[in-house]
Amino acid sequence: MNTRKIKILGTGKYLPKKVVYSSEIDHKLGLPEGWTQKKSGVSHRHYVETESTSEMGANAAREAVRDAGLKLEDIDCIVSASGTSEQPIPCTAALIKIKLEMGNSNIPCFDINSTCLSFVTALDLISFLVHQRKYNKVLIISSEIASPGLNWKQKESCILFGDGAAAVVVGRSEDHEQSEITSSLTETYVEGASYTEIRGGGTRLPATMFNGTNLEEYLFNMNGRAIFKLSSKVINRFMDRLFESTPFSRQDIHMVIPHQASGLALRIMRQKLGYTDEKFMNIISTHGNVIAASIPMALHESIKQNKIQRGDKLLLLGTSAGLSLGGMALVY
Amino acid sequence: MNTRKIKILGTGKYLPKKVVYSSEIDHKLGLPEGWTQKKSGVSHRHYVETESTSEMGANAAREAVRDAGLKLEDIDCIVSASGTSEQPIPCTAALIKIKLEMGNSNIPCFDINSTCLSFVTALDLISFLVHQRKYNKVLIISSEIASPGLNWKQKESCILFGDGAAAVVVGRSEDHEQSEITSSLTETYVEGASYTEIRGGGTRLPATMFNGTNLEEYLFNMNGRAIFKLSSKVINRFMDRLFESTPFSRQDIHMVIPHQASGLALRIMRQKLGYTDEKFMNIISTHGNVIAASIPMALHESIKQNKIQRGDKLLLLGTSAGLSLGGMALVY
The missing domain is CATH 3.40.47.10 (Thiolase/Chalcone synthase)
Incomplete structure (x- = not known):
């Protein structure tokens, strides 16, 4: 048994401004109208134009922290849990910390990557540390820009993906809480x-x-x-x-x-x-x-x-x- | 206090076959003989020719498992803790698992990246899970190929790096052990x-x-x-x-x-x-x-x-x- 007294305190998300409808992809790929939506189950998705991974991540993070009724100063660890990264070096979590304007903070930043399961892996690992009170309030952020890596000649895969970010703040649940x-x-x-x-x-x-x-x-x-x-x-x-x-x-x-x-x-x-x-x-x-x-x-x-x-x-x-x-x- | 009953059970390393002496780099960059060694403190380093990240990692991992007196079947989690990765997708830990010929195993594989501190971050995170008996014997592998990313016009940095891999097996220490x-x-x-x-x-x-x-x-x-x-x-x-x-x-x-x-x-x-x-x-x-x-x-x-x-x-x-x-x- 590996029960951990963990509570999801708040969540946030950010979607890029640009919306791409499946009909536009049909047109782009010369496919019959309706093919993309039928095959993918996606009516529309968002693609970045000017937004960066760290900006999207910071926007989602701010919302999650607000949603948790906390301030950024309450956070004591930032984890980027994403399949893509903004730069090979440094880790994306550090770049998100910059966009959060947390330049005066020395809390740790690192990345965990198991592609599509990165968030679940990060939450799993971090939960043990929060349960053991190593960290109190952790921001786990998944910010993904899929669109530049899509192969438009592989129509079964390129139609599926969108860009965007989501963030979660986790903390230890109180003894009387069931979380x-x-x-x-x-x-x-x-x-x-x-x-x-x-x-x-x-x-x-x-x-x-x-x-x-x-x-x-x-x-x-x-x-x-x-x-x-x-x-x-x-x-x-x-x-x-x-x-x-x-x-x-x-x-x-x-x-x-x-x-x-x-x-x-x-x-x-x-x-x-x-x-x-x-x-x-x-x-x-x-x-x-x-x-x-x-x-x-x-x-x-x-x-x-x-x-x-x-x-x-x-x-x-x-x-x-x-x-x-x-x-x-x-x-x- | 966050003491974790963790023991380093075994270690291993792998260095690429090709040795590069600092005098060769002096020659390559047109620097006076001895400059590279003096500035870097490096007499020689290794660069890969044919070795891959996952091969080097698997070699180091095999040695660490042997050193621990264990078999690969005893390992229940593989973490790649590296600043570089073999491919953007999938995670390097999965590619190392292939090279370890562990195709019949379903143990988890994921990557942790905080550049040069990836190993310390991974050991820190994983130690909480091993302490809590979520995993019993974990392979943490750092396999790095730095050489293709070096900027030969930035002589202060390019002279420092080498390629290679190291691996550690960690487990829970027994109650009577001080580890x-x-x-x-x-x-x-x-x-x-x-x-x-x-x-x-x-x-x-x-x-x-x-x-x-x-x-x-x-x-x-x-x-x-x-x-x-x-x-x-x-x-x-x-x-x-x-x-x-x-x-x-x-x-x-x-x-x-x-x-x-x-x-x-x-x-x-x-x-x-x-x-x-x-x-x-x-x-x-x-x-x-x-x-x-x-x-x-x-x-x-x-x-x-x-x-x-x-x-x-x-x-x-x-x-x-x-x-x-x-x-x-x-x-x-």
């Missing part, structure tokens, strides 16, 4: 490591090797069918293992906050796990897949839309490149 | 965020914007003098705060395992903190600055050279881009 992280599980199946890739831009193929003719090496590449096949094969046993150490069952969950992979993935996952539409938070049609920001953004929306209340049992659940599955049962 | 992490502290001073940068290759300036004429945007840029000035200003108060919650004092440390920033930085830091040469592990002359791998590699060498024994009090200490300071007091 807690009840259990968590991450599993990585490397047989699927090549199913989701950006091959270029790291040490394997440095950015400085980009020459125009090798463009696709530097763009997002996804084998949706293979991901679907592998995750379908393992998801139910994964859920059994996650709930083995949870004092309530899969059926007791009030709301699943899933990664917003695609409209189809959400529908199939929901059906496979046996949840109703009402219990499976879905924001894909108005946000797209915002990489690691998808889960905290869906959490934020479920709170703001009054779909969940304090004391409700939640399940954060997603897949990421690796291929990894991540799940966390918590009492909100 | 523990006694305290830890990280502080980020964003006034120094631009002192160490690679600006291009993230969302700010994507890899696909590289065009040859903007090469320097994609290379490592360092203002050594400014880093030195800021870290000198804050280091002693940082140490005071770190040792406030440590049951022993700065003087009780048997061995400091510092980040191997440069020969000069090591000497000045040591003098400023008042440690003798014997108590300040220095491997820079034969390794260079191996980014986040520097600290675990120096730890590995201090163990293998019998400079530290079980029960000794150690201080891991370093700076990283951000600008961050990180320290950890532990009983080996």
Whole structure:
């Protein structure tokens, strides 16, 4: 049992100003009107024009801190939990701290990256430190700019993604409060490591090797069918293992906050796990897949839309490149 | 007090086959013979030719697991704690898992990045989870390929770095064992965020914007003098705060395992903190600055050279881009 007395104190989000409708993508790619929306489940998503990763992250963070009834001075650690970063060096958390105008603060900043599951991984790790009172109030921020890395020749993947940021403030719950992280599980199946890739831009193929003719090496590449096949094969046993150490069952969950992979993935996952539409938070049609920001953004929306209340049992659940599955049962 | 019952069970390292002597760099840059060694404190460093990040990481990891008297099957979590990554997607930990031929395992893989302090950050975070028995035996691997990102026009920085990997296996110490992490502290001073940068290759300036004429945007840029000035200003108060919650004092440390920033930085830091040469592990002359791998590699060498024994009090200490300071007091 790894229960942690953790409370989600506040949430925030930021979406870039520019809205991109699926009909525009149909037009751009020469596809029949309606194809993009039907295939992706996305009506519109947002793309950055001038906004930076750190600006979006700081905007979401400010809202989360306000929502928690706190001030920035109350925060004692900043974690960027994103699949993309603003610069290779320094870490994005430090760049967000600058945009928060926290230049006089010496609180620590670092990044955690497990692509689409970065937020869940960061919350899982940080919860142990907050439970043990190493940190009191932690900002976890997922700020993602997916749009420049999309491969417009791979129409099944480029239609899915949007840009945006979400942030959460976590702290320790009081003894009389029921808020807690009840259990968590991450599993990585490397047989699927090549199913989701950006091959270029790291040490394997440095950015400085980009020459125009090798463009696709530097763009997002996804084998949706293979991901679907592998995750379908393992998801139910994964859920059994996650709930083995949870004092309530899969059926007791009030709301699943899933990664917003695609409209189809959400529908199939929901059906496979046996949840109703009402219990499976879905924001894909108005946000797209915002990489690691998808889960905290869906959490934020479920709170703001009054779909969940304090004391409700939640399940954060997603897949990421690796291929990894991540799940966390918590009492909100 | 945040004592964690953690034991470093085994360590390993890997250095690329190719050795590069400082005299070769003098020659390459048209500098007087001896300039590079004198300025950097590095006699030779290693650069990869064919080795990949994940191969180097897997080699170091295998040695660490063997050194711990364990088998790969005993490991239940793999963390890549590096400033560089092999690919933008998936995380480097998953790619290392492939090279470890652990395809049948579903243990989690994720990355933690706080540039040069990534190892200390990862060990700090993971120690809480191991202490709470969430994981039993964790592989933390720092595998760094610095050489392709060096700016050969910035001779003060390009002469410092080397490639290589180090790995550590950590587990929970038995009740009768004294091994523990006694305290830890990280502080980020964003006034120094631009002192160490690679600006291009993230969302700010994507890899696909590289065009040859903007090469320097994609290379490592360092203002050594400014880093030195800021870290000198804050280091002693940082140490005071770190040792406030440590049951022993700065003087009780048997061995400091510092980040191997440069020969000069090591000497000045040591003098400023008042440690003798014997108590300040220095491997820079034969390794260079191996980014986040520097600290675990120096730890590995201090163990293998019998400079530290079980029960000794150690201080891991370093700076990283951000600008961050990180320290950890532990009983080996």
